[in-house]
Amino acid sequence: MNPGQENRGNPGQENMGNPGQESRGAAIDLRAISKAYGSFKALDGVSLRIEAGEFMTLLGPSGSGKTTTLNVVAGFTEASSGALEVGGRSVVGVPAHKRNIGVVFQHYALFPHMTVSRNVAYPLALRGVAGAERERRVRQALDMVKMADFGHRFPSELSGGQQQRVALARAIVFDPPLLLMDEPLGALDKKLREWLQLEIKRIHRELGTTFVYVTHDQEEALVLSDRIAVFNRGRIEQIGTGRELYDEPATLFVGKFIGDSTVLRGAAAISGGETAIEIAGQKVATPRRLANGGRPVMLLRPEKLALVRRGASGDGRNRLTGRIGEAIYLGSGSKYEVDLADGSKAIVRSTLEADSFAIGDEVEVLFAGADVKLLADDDKADLSLT
Amino acid sequence: MEMKPLTRAVLGLVCLLVAIWLVAPTLVVVPMSFNENKSLAFPPQGFSWQWYQNFVTNPDWSNSFLNSLKVASIVAVLATVLGTLAAFGLDRMKARPANLLRMLILTPMVVPGVVLAIGIYAVYLDTRLVGTLLGFVLAHTILALPFVLIAVSANLEVFDRRLETAAASLGANALTTFRTVTLPLIAPGVLSGLLFAFATSFDEIVVSLFITNPYLKTLPVQIFASITRDADPTVAAVGTILLFATTILIGGGMLLLGRERKGRQ
Numbered sequence: 260m261n262p263g264q265e266n267r268g269n270p271g272q273e274n275m276g277n278p279g280q281e282s283r284g285a286a287i288d289l290r291a292i293s294k295a296y297g298s299f300k301a302l303d304g305v306s307l308r309i310e311a312g313e314f315m316t317l318l319g320p321s322g323s324g325k326t327t328t329l330n331v332v333a334g335f336t337e338a339s340s341g342a343l344e345v346g347g348r349s350v351v352g353v354p355a356h357k358r359n360i361g362v363v364f365q366h367y368a369l370f371p372h373m374t375v376s377r378n379v380a381y382p383l384a385l386r387g388v389a390g391a392e393r394e395r396r397v398r399q400a401l402d403m404v405k406m407a408d409f410g411h412r413f414p415s416e417l418s419g420g421q422q423q424r425v426a427l428a429r430a431i432v433f434d435p436p437l438l439l440m441d442e443p444l445g446a447l448d449k450k451l452r453e454w455l456q457l458e459i460k461r462i463h464r465e466l467g468t469t470f471v472y473v474t475h476d477q478e479e480a481l482v483l484s485d486r487i488a489v490f491n492r493g494r495i496e497q498i499g500t501g502r503e504l505y506d507e508p509a510t511l512f513v514g515k516f517i518g519d520s521t522v523l524r525g526a527a528a529i530s531g532g533e534t535a536i537e538i539a540g541q542k543v544a545t546p547r548r549l550a551n552g553g554r555p556v557m558l559l560r561p562e563k564l565a566l567v568r569r570g571a572s573g574d575g576r577n578r579l580t581g582r583i584g585e586a587i588y589l590g591s592g593s594k595y596e597v598d599l600a601d602g603s604k605a606i607v608r609s610t611l612e613a614d615s616f617a618i619g620d621e622v623e624v625l626f627a628g629a630d631v632k633l634l635a636d637d638d639k640a641d642l643s644l645t
Numbered sequence: 646m647e648m649k650p651l652t653r654a655v656l657g658l659v660c661l662l663v664a665i666w667l668v669a670p671t672l673v674v675v676p677m678s679f680n681e682n683k684s685l686a687f688p689p690q691g692f693s694w695q696w697y698q699n700f701v702t703n704p705d706w707s708n709s710f711l712n713s714l715k716v717a718s719i720v721a722v723l724a725t726v727l728g729t730l731a732a733f734g735l736d737r738m739k740a741r742p743a744n745l746l747r748m749l750i751l752t753p754m755v756v757p758g759v760v761l762a763i764g765i766y767a768v769y770l771d772t773r774l775v776g777t778l779l780g781f782v783l784a785h786t787i788l789a790l791p792f793v794l795i796a797v798s799a800n801l802e803v804f805d806r807r808l809e810t811a812a813a814s815l816g817a818n819a820l821t822t823f824r825t826v827t828l829p830l831i832a833p834g835v836l837s838g839l840l841f842a843f844a845t846s847f848d849e850i851v852v853s854l855f856i857t858n859p860y861l862k863t864l865p866v867q868i869f870a871s872i873t874r875d876a877d878p879t880v881a882a883v884g885t886i887l888l889f890a891t892t893i894l895i896g897g898g899m900l901l902l903g904r905e906r907k908g909r910q
Contacts, residue, residue: 333814334813335810335813335814354813354818355810355813355814356812356813356814356815356816356817356818357816359816360814361814362811362814364807364810364811366805366807368805368807368808368810368811369811370808370811370812370826371830372829372830381812381815381817381825382815382816385815385816385817385821386816429815430814430815433815433816
C-alpha cells in the first residue's frame with residue numbers, strides 16, 4: 260500500500276489500510292497562529308489543516324518554527340494569537356495534560372526511576388486503567404514497538420533506539436487521537452534511523468491515528484509523510500506531497516530545501532511569454548514568465564540536466580559552459596558538480612549509459628527550457644540552508 | 646602510573662597521621678566514658694557503666710535528650726518541607742530575584758551564630774518564646790533551612806525538567822508530576838537535607854544557650870552546663886552513644902544506597 264495516496268485530503272477514507280476499523284485520528288486545524296518572543300516572531304501567521312489519520316511532516320531548518328508549532332499543538336507553548344482546533348474542538352487555553360495528545364521527544368524523556376513497563380503504564384495509571392487491563396495494554400504497546408522482552412529493564416540499560424521505541428509505546432498506549440513527534444530519530448545513527456522510519460510508518464498504518472512529525476531532514480520527510488509543510492522563518496512556504504514539493508516548488512526556498520537543485524541567477528530579459536537569463540555572456544531561455552513580478556531565477560533538478568564535452572554537438576537546447584568540480588559515483592549513475600562560468604554550481608545526475616567525466620573536464624551543461632522552474636528570487640532562501 | 650615503593654610508604658604514613666588527627670579527638674571520649682572515678686582525666690582509670698546508667702536515670706540527662714530528639718525531629722520535617730518548596734520555587738523563578746531570595750535564605754549560615762542568637766533572644770523575650778518548644782523549633786528551622794535548600798537545589802540543577810513536560814503530555818497535572826516524577830528523582834537531595842536539618846538542630850548550642858530555661862533544655866545545653874559545672878563523665882557517655890548512633894545511621898544509609906545502586910545496574 261502506498262501511504263502517500265492513502266489519506267491525503269480524503270476525510271472519511273483515512274483507514275483504507277485498516278478495514279473494519281473506524282478512524283481514531285483527530286483532524287487538526289491551525290488558523291493564523293502567531294507566537295512572539297519579545298520582538299522575535301517565532302511563528303508568523305501559520306495556517307495548516309491536517310486531516311484525520313494523516314501523516315503530516317513539518318519540515319524546515321532549525322529556528323524555522325516547526326518545533327514551536329508542535330509545542331503549540333501539544334500545549335507546551337501558548338500561541339500569542341490564532342485559533343487551534345483538535346478533533347473539531349478548540350484547545351486554546353487547554354493545559355497540555357488535558358489535551359490527550361501523545362508526544363515523542365528527541366531526547367526520549369523516559370522516567371529514569373521507573374522500569375520500561377512502569378513508564379508505559381504511567382499514562383494508563385493516570386487514566387484509572389488498572390489491573391489486568393493495564394497489563395494487557397502495556398504488553399500490547401510494547402509488542403507494537405517490539406520491546407516486549409524489555410519490560411523489567413530500566414531506561415539506562417537500553418540503547419538510544421530502544422529507549423525511543425519505549426517512548427513511542429508510552430505515547431501510544433493510551434490511544435491518543437493524535438501523536439506528535441519532535442525529531443524523534445535525531446539522536447540516532449543512520450542505519451537505525453532508516454529502520455525506525457519504516458517502523459514508524461508501519462505503526463502509523465496500524466493505528467490509523469493522526470501523526471505530526473517534525474524533522475529538518477528532507478529525506479526523512481519524503482520517506483514518511485503523506486504531506487509535508489515546509490517551514491522557513493516562522494512561516495509555511497508550501498504544503499504538499501513530497502512529489503509536489505519536488506516537482507512544483509512554490510518558492511526558491513522550497514526548491515532548494517527539497518532535493519538537489521541548480522539555481523541560475525543573472526540579468527533577466529522578458530519578452531512575450533519567454534524569460535531569458537544571461538549567465539557570463541551565455542543566454543538561457545524558458546518559455547515561461549513569472550506571474551507576479553520579482554526577479555526571476557531558474558531552478559533545475561539534477562536529472563533534467565545533461566552533460567556533453569565542450570564543443571560536442573547537442574540538440575538546440577540551452578547550453579552553459581563549465582568545468583567538472585566534483586564527480587561522485589552513485590552505483591545507479593553519477594552525480595557531478597559543475598563549476599559554471601559565473602562561479603555558481605550546477606548539479607547534474609547522469610544515468611549509467613551516459614558518458615562519464617573526470618574532475619577538471621571542460622563540459623557543457625544542456626537543458627530544455629520546458630524543464631526550468633521559474634521562481635522569484637529570495638535572498639532569504641540561501642541563509643537558512645543548514 | 647606506577648608509584649615507587651618509598652613514595653607509596655610516605656603517602657600511606659601521611660594519610661594515617663591525618664586520619665588519626667581527624668578521628669582521635671572523637672575517639673578519646675569512648676574510654677573516658679567508662680571511667681570509674683568522677684573525672685575527665687585521660688587516660689581513665691578502672692571500668693564502669695555508671696555514667697551510662699546516670700544518663701538513663703538522671704532526668705536532667707534523659708529529659709534533655711528527649712527534648713533534643715523532639716525538637717530535631719520537628720525541625721527536620723519542617724525545614725525539609727519548607728526548604729524543598731523554596732528550592733523548587735527558586736529553581737523556577739527568574740534568575741535575578743531568585744538569587745536575591747536565595748541569598749536571604751542562606752544568611753543564617755553566614756551571620757555569626759552569636760549575633761543571630763542575640764537577635765532571636767531579644768524577640769523571644771517580648772513574645773515569651775524563651776524556653777518553649779515552639780521557640781526552639783522556629784530558631785532551629787531558620788538555621789537548618791539553608792542546608793535543605795542547598796541539598797535540594799543541587800539535585801534540582803541536574804534534574805531534567807523536560808521529564809515534567811513529558812509527564813504533562815501523558816496526562817499528569819502539576820501536582821501529580823511533582824509527586825510521581827520530580828520528587829522521586831530529587832529524593833536523594835531531600836533526604837540528605839532532612840539529615841542535615843536533623844543534625845543541625847540536634848547539636849545546635851549557641852542559639853540554644855540563649856533561648857533555654859530550666860524547664861526546657863536540649864542535650865547540647867545540658868552537656869555544656871554539666872561540663873562547666875563539674876567534670877561529669879556522663880558527657881563522655883553521651884558522646885559515645887551519639888558517636889555510635891551516627892556511625893550506624895550513616896553507615897547503614899550508605900550501605901542501603903550502595904545496594905540500591907547495584908540493584909539498578
